[in-house]
Amino acid sequence: MSGNLEIKYKGTELTLFFRGEFSLYNISHFETQLKTLNKPSLTHVDIDLNALTYLDTSASLFLNSFTKKLNKNNISYTLICGSKELLDTLNLTDKYSNKNDNVIPSKTSFIESIGKKSYDNFLGLLDFFAFLGKLFSTKIHLIRNFSSIRYKEMAFEINESAIKALGIIALTSFLIGLVVAYQGAYQLKTYGANIFIVDMLGISILRELSPIITAIVIAGRSGSAYTAQIGAMKITEELDAMRTMGFDPYLFLVLPRIIALMVMMPVLIFISDIMAIIGGMIVANVDLDITVNMFLDRFLIAIDIKHFYVGVFKGPFFAFLIATIGIYRGMAVKNDTQSIGFNTTKSVVESIFAVIMCDALFSIIFTNLGI
Amino acid sequence: MSLISVKNLETKFDNRLIHEGLNLDIKEGEIYGLLGPSGCGKTTLLREMVMLQKYSRGTIKVLGYDLNTISHNQAQSLRRKWGVLFQAGALFSSLSVAENIALGLQEYTDLNKKMIQEIVAFKINLVGLKQSDGLLFPSQISGGMKKKAALARALALDPKLLFLDEPTSGLDPISAREFDSLILKLHELLGLTIVMVSHDLKSIYDTLDKIAVIDNKKIIYEGSLNNIKNEKSEFIRTFFKANL
Numbered sequence: 001m002s003g004n005l006e007i008k009y010k011g012t013e014l015t016l017f018f019r020g021e022f023s024l025y026n027i028s029h030f031e032t033q034l035k036t037l038n039k040p041s042l043t044h045v046d047i048d049l050n051a052l053t054y055l056d057t058s059a060s061l062f063l064n065s066f067t068k069k070l071n072k073n074n075i076s077y078t079l080i081c082g083s084k085e086l087l088d089t090l091n092l093t094d095k096y097s098n099k100n101d102n103v104i105p106s107k108t109s110f111i112e113s114i115g116k117k118s119y120d121n122f123l124g125l126l127d128f129f130a131f132l133g134k135l136f137s138t139k140i141h142l143i144r145n146f147s148s149i150r151y152k153e154m155a156f157e158i159n160e161s162a163i164k165a166l167g168i169i170a171l172t173s174f175l176i177g178l179v180v181a182y183q184g185a186y187q188l189k190t191y192g193a194n195i196f197i198v199d200m201l202g203i204s205i206l207r208e209l210s211p212i213i214t215a216i217v218i219a220g221r222s223g224s225a226y227t228a229q230i231g232a233m234k235i236t237e238e239l240d241a242m243r244t245m246g247f248d249p250y251l252f253l254v255l256p257r258i259i260a261l262m263v264m265m266p267v268l269i270f271i272s273d274i275m276a277i278i279g280g281m282i283v284a285n286v287d288l289d290i291t292v293n294m295f296l297d298r299f300l301i302a303i304d305i306k307h308f309y310v311g312v313f314k315g316p317f318f319a320f321l322i323a324t325i326g327i328y329r330g331m332a333v334k335n336d337t338q339s340i341g342f343n344t345t346k347s348v349v350e351s352i353f354a355v356i357m358c359d360a361l362f363s364i365i366f367t368n369l370g371i
Numbered sequence: 372m373s374l375i376s377v378k379n380l381e382t383k384f385d386n387r388l389i390h391e392g393l394n395l396d397i398k399e400g401e402i403y404g405l406l407g408p409s410g411c412g413k414t415t416l417l418r419e420m421v422m423l424q425k426y427s428r429g430t431i432k433v434l435g436y437d438l439n440t441i442s443h444n445q446a447q448s449l450r451r452k453w454g455v456l457f458q459a460g461a462l463f464s465s466l467s468v469a470e471n472i473a474l475g476l477q478e479y480t481d482l483n484k485k486m487i488q489e490i491v492a493f494k495i496n497l498v499g500l501k502q503s504d505g506l507l508f509p510s511q512i513s514g515g516m517k518k519k520a521a522l523a524r525a526l527a528l529d530p531k532l533l534f535l536d537e538p539t540s541g542l543d544p545i546s547a548r549e550f551d552s553l554i555l556k557l558h559e560l561l562g563l564t565i566v567m568v569s570h571d572l573k574s575i576y577d578t579l580d581k582i583a584v585i586d587n588k589k590i591i592y593e594g595s596l597n598n599i600k601n602e603k604s605e606f607i608r609t610f611f612k613a614n615l
Contacts, residue, residue, distance in 0.1 A: 024528060028481045056529035057497075057561065058482075058490045065489065085562075092560045098492035098502060105506050336464035336510040 003052075005030050012043040019051040022059040034066065042075050049081040060086075060093040124332075131328045135258075138250040153256035161222035161257070162264030166271060169217050173272035176213055177205060177279025185287045194288040195298055201280040202303035206311045210272040212359060214265065215318040219351040223326035226257055227347040230330025231340040239331075258323040265315035273311065306371055314362055318355050325351040372399050374532060374564050375420060380429035382415060389415055390426070391588040402558055402565045402578055407585035408606050413568045414536055416585070420566070421455055421534055422446060434532065451479055453532040454525030458540060460517035462509040468520045469495070469505030475527045494523040499553060515546040519553075526557070533557075535567035539574045551577045572610070 003020035014037070022030070047067070049055070055063075070077050081087055108116070142149060184200050230253060233239050239249050277299075284290040290298075329347035333339045375397040382389040389412040397403045405413045418424040420431060422438060431438045436449050462471050472491045476482060482490070495505050498519040509517060518538065525533060538554065539547035551574050557563055569575055575582065576596065584592040586606045592599065599611055 024476070024480045024482070027486065028483065031483075031486075057493065058476075058486075058529060061489055061493055062486065088560065093493060096493055096496040098489065098496060334510060336508070338465050 005033050007033065007037070012041055013046070014042055014044070015046040015048060017048045017051060021054040022052055023054065023056040024058045027059055027062050031062070042073075045070055045075055045077040047077060047079050047081075049079065049083070049086055052081075052083075052086060055086050055089050057089060057093050060090045061097060064090065064094050064097060127332065128328055131331065132324070134250060135254065135324065138248070138255060142251070142255065148251065150252060150256050153252060154260050157257050157260035158264055161218070161225065161261060162268060165218060165221055165268065168221065169214055169268055169272050170275045172217055173210060173213055173275040174279040176209060177201065177276030178283055179279075180204065180209070180276075181280035181283035182287065185283055189288065194284075194290060195294070197280070197284050197288060197290065198295055198298040199302045201277065201284075202299055203307055205276045205280070206273055206303065206307040208311070208359070208363075210269050210276055211311045211314045211318060212355070213276075214268045214272045214315075215322065215355040216352055218261070218265070218268070218319070219322045219326075219355065220348055222261065223322045223351045224344050224348050226323065226326035227330040227333075227344045228340060230327055231333030231343055234331065234333045235335060235337070235340070254327050257327060258320060261319040261323045262316040265319035266312045269312050269315045273308065310362075310366060310371060314359065317358055317362075321354040321358060322351045325354060373397060374399050374434055375566065376430075376432045377416075377420075378430045378432075380416075380419070380431065381427050382412065382419065383427045388588055390585075393429070393585070393589055395583050395590055395593060397564065397566060397581075399564055400562060402554070402567070402580045404575055404579040404582040405566070405568045405585065406570075406575065406582055406610070411585045412588075413585055417534055417536055417566070417568055421453065422450075451475070451528055452530055453534060454522075454528070454530040455534045456518070456521050456525045456536065456538060458536045460509070460514075460521035462517060462521055462524070464509050467506055467508050468500070468512070468523075471509070471520060472505075472524045472527050475524070479528065490527070494526055497526070497557070498523045499549070515542050515550075518542065518550065522553070526561075529561070531562075531564060533563050533565045535565060535569075537568055537570065539569065539571045544573075547571060547574060548577075550574075554578055 003018070003022050003026050006017040006019070008015045008017070016034075018030075047063070067077055067079070079090075081090075181197060181201055184197055185194075188194055188197055188200075230239075233253075239253075242249050242252065281292060281295050284295055285292065326347045329343040329350070333343050373396050375395075377393060377395045380390050380393040393416070405416060407413050415424060419426050419438075420433060422441075434449060434452055436445055441449070462468070463474070466474065469491050472494055473487050476487045476490060491505065492502060495502060500516060500519050500523070504512065504516060504520070509520070512520065518541075522538075535554070539550055542550060554565065554567075555578055558565055567579075569579075579596065581595055582592070582599070583590050584604070584607055586604060591604050592602055592607060599607060602608070
């Protein structure tokens with residue numbers, strides 16, 4: 001891309017010789033050269049394009065606006081150009097260049113953007129209620145027509161989003177049990193209250209830790225998958241296709257996922273309980289010299305069965321929150337790729353938040369009920 | 372001068388042979404069409420020419436560069452010399468139409484903002500969009516507008532070579548004819564060499580100078596449209612039966 005510009009003064013007249021190629025890549029170079037011109041003293045400019053071998057549309061745009069500037073400053077100019085092609089390019093760019101003022105994107109003020117955002121959020125909330133309503137009515141329909149339950153889809157989802165998550169949940173819970181016991185052991189040892197590690201572990205894991213850990217893992221693993229799957233289906237118009245063919249997406253996609261997770265969550269929490277307690281047991285054995293038999297004896301005496309029930313009872317509620325938020329976010333995906341990422345993030349954050357809120361609520365209720 | 376030449380090309384997907392001994396030659400200033408039944412590898416061939424896909428044997432030369440031996444830097448500079456229009460536009464969804472067009476200019480040139488804006492406005496006018504469309508995002512515009520915007524993006528760096536993958540598919544007949552005349556106009560005004568894959572018979576007759584028909588892994592016909600009726604091939608006979 002070689003080209004050069006020679007500037008020759010003759011009194012108040014000026015000749016510009018353009019040579020070689022004049023394109024996108026050397027416009028700014030020429031522009032700096034032209035800026036050094038002493039404009040007020042000029043009366044006439046000759047623009048010589050005869051030695052130009054190539055002129056692209058961007059460069060001719062630049063030339064056109066340069067000649068316009070000359071006109072504005074009352075400087076006459078002549079275009080010396082033998083080639084018809086170059087003239088055509090110049091005419092073309094002039095014809096299609098933007099004559100009107102540029103459209104300037106309207107700026108929104110701070111207050112306006114707050115208002116817009118709040119209104120959007122409000123609409124989002126209404127949307128979520130509409131979604132819940134539709135879900136509820138589909139459930140009613142399902143109870144009336146029991147045979148239309150999609151067992152196959154449900155079994156598939158149970159395998160995809162729960163059974164395949166067993167490994168990671170077992171491992172996470174085992175490590176959490178290990179860590180909690182290890183930290184607790186250190187404190188208990190100073191008081192010689194070694195055996196109370198069983199009480200501490202039993203109640204905290206069964207009641208709170210296992211359900212929450214399980215819910216967080218499932219929200220990150222299965223809830224996000226729901227959003228991405230359903231979002232992608234929405235972009236490829238699969239949901240619309242299902243609707244036109246008379247398959248209600250709520251019946252085929254939404255309910256099987258929600259029910260699958262609600263059924264499986266207590267099972268996952270149970271597994272998580274076992275693994276976390278095993279983790280704690282190992283630390284108790286190694287660190288505090290509490291044998292497995294001693295641990296289990298104490299466990300039977302100290303830990304009421306109600307703690308286990310409380311933990312497992314929360315499961316379906318957490319599952320409902322995770323699945324509905326995940327699917328709702330999937331349905332909220334708009335017709336562009338960015339929206340999938342945005343909604344997946346939102347789905348995970350919102351469902352974890354909802355789970356913790358729900359847990360706090362249960363905590364208050366159970367304490368007041370004396371459970 | 373031939374801008375693209377393909378010699379003895381062979382393409383294999385696993386064990387499935389797509390192209391075998393395929394030769395073609397595209398000269399400067401031509402509007403060259405690739406035709407053939409679905410699944411014959413037209414789009415694959417186009418993707419191989421723009422280095423999106425590897426072929427198993429043979430040579431492809433584009434603007435003098437041999438794609439087998441091209442270095443990274445040469446490939447980068449070659450990529451600035453062509454524009455590619457994808458079937459569905461493939462506009463970047465996080466950028467507005469104007470930003471999509473401006474992207475190449477911002478990345479590859481040292482132009483100032485005002486100049487870039489002016490060039491973008493010109494390209495928007497050139498493809499027949501409104502200036503206010505530039506502010507919209509790809510998800511807010513129709514299919515036809517997406518194609519025009521994508522064409523403007525492909526033309527942003529004033530390429531010498533333009534690849535079009537089914538430019539009129541998914542457009543209504545009126546928009547399709549408009550798009551054809553737009554392509555012809557750009558060809559005439561900017562002296563572009565255009566390579567396109569098309570199924571649209573009207574568009575083929577209106578725009579193409581030269582066609583290549585791919586069938587059965589090879590080019591079975593290469594030349595102008597005038598002589599095509601005399602060909603014996605099954606595909607050509609059925610495809611061109613409709614007298615236009």
